Amino acid sequence: MTDRAALAAETRLLAPMGEADLDAVLAIETAAAAFPWLRGHFADSLKAGYSGWVLRLGGEIVGFAMVMAAVDEAHLLNIAVAPALHRRGLGRWLLIKVMDAARQAGLFSMLLEVRPSNLGAVALYQDLGFVEIGRRKGYYPAADGREDAIVMQRALVETQA
Numbered sequence: 001m002t003d004r005a006a007l008a009a010e011t012r013l014l015a016p017m018g019e020a021d022l023d024a025v026l027a028i029e030t031a032a033a034a035f036p037w038l039r040g041h042f043a044d045s046l047k048a049g050y051s052g053w054v055l056r057l058g059g060e061i062v063g064f065a066m067v068m069a070a071v072d073e074a075h076l077l078n079i080a081v082a083p084a085l086h087r088r089g090l091g092r093w094l095l096i097k098v099m100d101a102a103r104q105a106g107l108f109s110m111l112l113e114v115r116p117s118n119l120g121a122v123a124l125y126q127d128l129g130f131v132e133i134g135r136r137k138g139y140y141p142a143a144d145g146r147e148d149a150i151v152m153q154r155a156l157v158e159t160q161a
């Protein structure tokens with residue numbers, strides 16, 4: 001699985017995240033995120049009824065997303081793809097599928113926060129039509145103190161993977 005063509009041949013599946021997926025999810029999160037969620041964050045999110053999703057590629061979990069519904073808006077709390085598979089279109093595919101699922105659940109928009117220093121994620125979100133609607137001061141812990149969050153939003157309309 002070294003390029004997009006080879007990856008495209010693998011079956012991609014979006015599936016609900018369950019407790020049994022947490023080892024794989026945590027391994028991806030720990031490898032991918034600068035300030036990773038702990039197992040309890042994922043377990044509590046599932047217990048709270050948030051929508052956890054895993055991306056399976058050829059059966060193996062290679063990405064995940066966690067979405068909280070707030071009234072009629074989906075709040076993307078976390079998303080990651082296994083680092084070895086970055087820049088192969090999987091994050092885009094995953095987020096499009098998660099947006100589709102939120103739309104099908106009757107939600108009208110999606111909101112997210114992202115670090116300004118996370119250029120890859122910001123680029124992905126912009127590419128998928130998210131626009132900045134505000135900033136939260138000192139929202140994130142950072143190596144040298146705190147980092148602001150960019151708040152981004154987009155309407156949920158028909159999308160194509």
Ligand SMILES: CC(C)(COP(=O)(O)OP(=O)(O)OC[C@H]1O[C@@H](n2cnc3c(N)ncnc32)[C@H](O)[C@@H]1OP(=O)(O)O)[C@@H](O)C(=O)NCCC(=O)NCCS
Nearest residue numbers: 032079080081086087088089090091092114120121123124
């Ligand atoms: C953000 C993340 C999920 C993207 O996953 P991915 O599978 O690498 O993304 P894709 O390959 O689908 O990228 C789609 C587009 O997003 C943009 N993009 C993604 N990563 C990028 C990077 N590192 N630099 C610049 N642009 C990037 C590009 O426009 C890319 O299209 P292109 O490859 O045709 O140029 C992944 O980098 C990740 O897991 N990061 C760590 C966790 C994280 O930061 N999550 C977001 C928290 S807010």
